Every structure is written in structure tokens, then in C-alpha cells.
Amino acid sequence: MEYSGARILLESLKKENVDVLFGYPGGAVLDIYHELSNHHDLKHVLVRHEQGAVHAADGYARATGKVGVCLVTSGPGATNTVTGIATAYADSIPLVVLTGQVPTPLIGNDAFQEVDIVGITRPCTKHNYLVQDVSQLAATIKEAFHVARSGRQGPVLIDIPKDVQNQMHAFHYPERIKMRSYNPTYKPNNNQVRRAVELFSEAKRPLIFVGGGVISSNSAEELGMFVRSMQVPVTGSLMGLGAFPGDDPLWLGMLGMHGTYAANKAVSNADVILAVGARFDDRVTGKLSSFAAAAKIIHIDIDPTSIRKNVEVEVPIVGDCKLALQGLIKVQETEFADVDWATQYGEWNKQIREWAVTHPVRYLTEDSLKPQHVVETIFELTKGDAIISTEVGQNQMWTAQFYKFRQPRTLLTSGGLGTMGYGFPAAIGAQMAFPDKLVIDIAGDGSIQMNSQELMTAVSHKLPVKIVVLNNCFLGMVRQWQELFYDRNYCSTCMDAQPDFVKLAEAYGAEGYRVTDPAKLKETLKTAFESPLPCIVDVRVEAEENVYPMVPAGASLEEMLLV
Structure with a gap:
């Protein structure tokens, strides 16, 4: 049976188990919205601005771990999504953004509400597509979801001209997708994993630094197991908050420009740092030349381009955070089972607790609302x-x-x-x-x-x-x-x-x-x-209250301004 392109799109979304669609209609997607009224199992959320649609899909994705999906029209509808797409791209959030486009014969003719949204979003999407033939639509959607949710996750845009939405074609949704040029590495190198545990066995002042990759890879449980078995203190980036319980004694708080005194002092004095799913951005590192100057860094990330991008790394581990942490736990339990980690790091943990007690995150209480x-x-x-x-x-x-x-x-x-x-x-x-x-x-x-x-x-x-x-x-x-x-x-x-x-x-x-x-x-x-x-x-609240600690721009993490 042949379906219209609009129906193929919606049937494809259901094959991807999409249940919520955030969107705003317009002329270039009217055929999709006309078909949507026949698909009651797809819940459509009518937003009041296209930027809101992308952010809502992003929030849905972060909260669930699924791919967030939104649908907007061409021209200004599409350009209104750019800030939301760039937001998701910067934080590695899986989205599929569906945009309408003018009919294919009019593309390039400055038609009403025509913009080159594929060209505009190329720098801030993981990948994007312009579908010019309905026979390619289902496969493109399958590929887009695969790209969005695999490897280092990110937003993908599919631009669908109005005539493609009307064209008829037999519906066949591929079971698998193969992309010769895109094959993320999930399994880490065993030798690198073992070398990482060796560094911990030699360390006196180790630290674990977690980022958003721990959350996106669903590896918080493995992280907790490794941390508690090793008794290593943990800090995190803003995106890593929640990866390790914020009320655990081994948690130091956030690192960086507005990080805690204990976290910033720890990273500045550590001799080994294990970074898991973090990218060492400028808000974390402060002055790069003085960041973790005494530490050998182990960096786990599924994106090889993130490793050694900002800081020098002793042991690079390319792979999925969950699999890498499982590998670390296995090596630690089998080859280093006789090491008394708590004793080895005892003085270090004592020092960190002292920093945390003497310089907690605090504020001056007054009669006003703080x-x-x-x-x-x-x-x-x-x-x-x-x-x-x-x-x-x-x-x-x-x-x-x-x-x-x-x-x-x-x-x-x-x-x-x-x-x-x-x-x-x-x-x-x-x-x-x-x-x-x-x-x-x-x-x-x-x-x-x-x-x-x-x-x-x-x-x-x-x-x-x-x-x-x-x-x-x-x-x-x-x-x-x-x-x-x-x-x-x-x-x-x-x-x-x-x-x-x-x-x-x-x-x-x-x-x-x-x-x-x-x-x-x-x-x-x-x-x-x-x-x-x-x-x-x-x-x-108090009008001129400030956020402290604060590391001034260009300063090292130890040059904190305190309350």
C-alpha cells in the first residue's frame, strides 16, 4: 500500500517509538498536520514559539534519555529553532528537528518563506538532511534517529519540501541502518583501561571528574560502584550534576568558575584525575596552563575529538562511559583486589574534608531574602x-x-x-x-x-x-x-x-x-x-547578591574570590 510522504513521516516516527511531538504549524507543513489528526497515538504539544518547541523537546530528551522530536514550518519557523538546536548541540542532546520546506522546484528561487535551513544549521547539528524524493524519506528518518542517539549524541535536522509530503510511495521502514563513514567506538581498549587502574594504584591524591557523558550513557550506577570501591573523591561539571549523589561524603560539589573551594583545590593538587564524559571546557579549567598541573589525566569519552582537545592526557580511553567504567571495575576487582584503597588515599581524603569544612559554599545571612x-x-x-x-x-x-x-x-x-x-x-x-x-x-x-x-x-x-x-x-x-x-x-x-x-x-x-x-x-x-x-x-531577593566562589576570567582555579 502506498502512503503519502506526510503519512510515511508519521508512521516512521511511531516505528521509532515517538509518543510526543512538540510543534507549531505553518503552510509548508500543513500536509503533515492534516495527516496528524489521524494519528491519535502521537501526542502533539502546540507551543507558542518555535524556540519553545526545540527547548521542550530538549527537556523531554534530557529527562527521559529518549530522542526529543519537534516539527515546525519553513522560513522563520525553521530559523526560530536555531538557538534551541545550538543549545542541544553544545550539550550533546539527541533531537530530531523536522522542518517544512518550499516545494523542490522552488528551492533556490527565493520563494515565500524559503530559507536554506540545512546550510544555516550545518555548524550546529550533528548531521542534517534535505529530502528531495519521497522514496528516501523513511530511510532518512531511520538514519537521523540512529545518528542522534548513537555515539556522542546530538541534534539532527530533516528538511522536507512540501511536494515530498504529498508524493505517494510504498512504506517500508528499514530494520537496520548501515553508514560506512559513521561507526562510533563503544568498546574501550582493554590495555588502556588496565593502564588507568595502574595509575590509581600508584596515586596518592586521585580525583574523579564527571561530565554529562555519564548521564547520557546511563552509567551513574557503574560510576557509583567504582567510586565507592576505590574511595576516590568526585567532582563534576555543571552537566555532570546528578551523576553522583550530591549528599554523598565523597562528593565535592561542582568544579570550575563557580565551583566549590574543595573541588577547585582538589583538582589543583591531585596527582591522578579520571575524567569521565567531560570535555574540559573553559568554565571548568580556568587558566589552562595551571590546570591540574601536577596530575596525570585519564580521559574517557566516546568522542575521540574531545580527548586532548583542551588538556594533555596521559591515558586516552575512547569508548562508551558505561563500558569503560565496567572495564575499570573488572580490572580493579580481579588484578588489584588486594589493594587497600581507603588506606592509600586516607590522608588525601582527610585533606579534602578539611577544605570542605573550612570553606563550604556559604552566604551571609541577613533579614532580606537570599x-x-x-x-x-x-x-x-x-x-x-x-x-x-x-x-x-x-x-x-x-x-x-x-x-x-x-x-x-x-x-x-x-x-x-x-x-x-x-x-x-x-x-x-x-x-x-x-x-x-x-x-x-x-x-x-x-x-x-x-x-x-x-x-x-x-x-x-x-x-x-x-x-x-x-x-x-x-x-x-x-x-x-x-x-x-x-x-x-x-x-x-x-x-x-x-x-x-x-x-x-x-x-x-x-x-x-x-x-x-x-x-x-x-x-x-x-x-x-x-x-x-x-x-x-x-x-x-537581595538585589546585589553575588555568586561565590568565583574564579575571574583568565585566572587559575586556586585564585578564587570567596564570600
Whole structure:
């Protein structure tokens, strides 16, 4: 039986077990939307902006581990996805973005709502496609999902002209896909794995550094087994939070520019560092020439181009983090079973605990509402059993510092690109995946205004997402830099002209709350969290509170500014 291209697309999505599709219709995808009405097992979430669709698909992907999918029209619909695609690309998040395109005879003729979205997104997608023949559509979709979810994961775009959506063809979905030029390495080299454990046996001051690769490879369990058997302290990047329990005694907190004193001191004094699924970006390393100067580095990553890209590596291990950690555990248990790791690293762990006790992440308490206290209260109320998204800026860093993430896939945040406006639509995506979970977006008053239109999406789909706005009437992180490095010249960072967030919530049919009294904070948050409706909680926090510790740009990790 022959199907239209539109039906082939939707049947292919079902073959990939896609159950949620985030989208916004337009002329170039009308045929797909016409067919969509016949596919009730595909839940469509109508967003209010195409950027919101991509971020929602991204949040869905991060929370579930599945490929997130969104559908938009051509021209401005397609270009509105670019920031979301770049966000997913920077953080290695598997997406398939479906865009409509003008009919193939009109491509290149500057037709209405025509853009070369394949060319535009080439630098920020793992791969992309322009389908010009309906006979290739099903195979292209199969290949796109394979590319998105395999190896170092990432976003893939498929551009589908309007006439291809109308063309008829027999539907056959391939069972397997073969790509001669794309074969990621999953199994690590056994000799390199053994050499890594040998370095640990020679070490006195080892450290494990985890990134988002541990979460995307679902290897948190293996990481925990290895860490506890070896009694090695653990730190992580922003993307690695949740890979190891944030309340475990071996957890040092986040590393880097706004990392903890203990984590930054540990990496600066370690003699062996095992990096698992991390890429040593500039926010982690600080001044590269002084980063981990005394350490031999072991680097596990499925992407060979990430190894030795920023730092020199003693033992490179290309492969899947889960398989590599399993290999380390096997070697440790069979060939190094008689080593008393706890005794060997005893003095080192004692030193690290001293750093953690003498210089904890802290803030000065006053009568005013402190944003750090707000995050601590959210953790107290949720007991860590919630999915937390963030916007970008001070709100993001305070969340990383003061919320103890205990499980993977419970933090959704834009790490590599630092996209303001990401957190709320990402929370919507997570809430679609887990309707019974508490999902909270910890936001700033600047970031939340970038995609606040998605309140209508949350209300219309009865998604009880909670937004907690740490409202300091500033673009807080930029203001902090202006205070510390630009003579307090607060040029264009004051946000005192802002909407009434309570009335904004109510205008959309959500609930709005405002907190100005520290004594009312816990009670108000509890009320909002128990509500069946989407809520905004506008918390008026200390205006000029800063995020500390802070490593100035270009400084080494030991040159921290402290409270």
C-alpha cells in the first residue's frame, strides 16, 4: 500500500517509538498536520514559539534519555529553532528537528518563506538532511534517529519540501541502518583501561571528574560502584550534576568558575584525575596552563575529538562511559583486589574534608531574602525528589551550588551555550514525559521573560510546571561582572521595569504568588508546589547578591574570590 510522504513521516516516527511531538504549524507543513489528526497515538504539544518547541523537546530528551522530536514550518519557523538546536548541540542532546520546506522546484528561487535551513544549521547539528524524493524519506528518518542517539549524541535536522509530503510511495521502514563513514567506538581498549587502574594504584591524591557523558550513557550506577570501591573523591561539571549523589561524603560539589573551594583545590593538587564524559571546557579549567598541573589525566569519552582537545592526557580511553567504567571495575576487582584503597588515599581524603569544612559554599545571612536560601528551601521541600530546570545566570549557579542532585536526569540546564529562556520550555518537555513528577524551573527575572509565552502551552495542556523567579531586578550575572570588574557601571542591566509576574500568571490562567517576607517563603513555595496548576512564584531577593566562589576570567582555579 502506498502512503503519502506526510503519512510515511508519521508512521516512521511511531516505528521509532515517538509518543510526543512538540510543534507549531505553518503552510509548508500543513500536509503533515492534516495527516496528524489521524494519528491519535502521537501526542502533539502546540507551543507558542518555535524556540519553545526545540527547548521542550530538549527537556523531554534530557529527562527521559529518549530522542526529543519537534516539527515546525519553513522560513522563520525553521530559523526560530536555531538557538534551541545550538543549545542541544553544545550539550550533546539527541533531537530530531523536522522542518517544512518550499516545494523542490522552488528551492533556490527565493520563494515565500524559503530559507536554506540545512546550510544555516550545518555548524550546529550533528548531521542534517534535505529530502528531495519521497522514496528516501523513511530511510532518512531511520538514519537521523540512529545518528542522534548513537555515539556522542546530538541534534539532527530533516528538511522536507512540501511536494515530498504529498508524493505517494510504498512504506517500508528499514530494520537496520548501515553508514560506512559513521561507526562510533563503544568498546574501550582493554590495555588502556588496565593502564588507568595502574595509575590509581600508584596515586596518592586521585580525583574523579564527571561530565554529562555519564548521564547520557546511563552509567551513574557503574560510576557509583567504582567510586565507592576505590574511595576516590568526585567532582563534576555543571552537566555532570546528578551523576553522583550530591549528599554523598565523597562528593565535592561542582568544579570550575563557580565551583566549590574543595573541588577547585582538589583538582589543583591531585596527582591522578579520571575524567569521565567531560570535555574540559573553559568554565571548568580556568587558566589552562595551571590546570591540574601536577596530575596525570585519564580521559574517557566516546568522542575521540574531545580527548586532548583542551588538556594533555596521559591515558586516552575512547569508548562508551558505561563500558569503560565496567572495564575499570573488572580490572580493579580481579588484578588489584588486594589493594587497600581507603588506606592509600586516607590522608588525601582527610585533606579534602578539611577544605570542605573550612570553606563550604556559604552566604551571609541577613533579614532580606537570599536567593541561596530560596534554593535550599526548594531542596528541603522536595527532598531532592523533583526535576529541576534552570534558566541561565546567577539562578543557574545558585541551583548548582545549593540543590543536592541525587539522581541523573533531574537537572535540565543549558551548559555549553548558556541559553537564557531555556529552562521553562525544557520544564514543559519534562512534565510531558513525567506528568506525575514535580517539575520546577528556577529562573531569573531576565531569563523568564524570554519564553514566558509558553505559560499558555503549560496551561492549555494542564501541565503543573512551577516557576520560581529569583527576582533581583537585575540581569544578575552580568551585573556581578560589572560590579567586580567594571567599576560598578551597571549599564543596561537594571531590570526594575518588569511585568507584574503574579498578574502575568493569572492572565494566562495559571497561579501567581509573591514572596517579600523570608518568614513566608517556605509556606508559599509549599502551597505552589501542591497546586494542580502551573504557578509562578515571584521571590523578591537581595538585589546585589553575588555568586561565590568565583574564579575571574583568565585566572587559575586556586585564585578564587570567596564570600
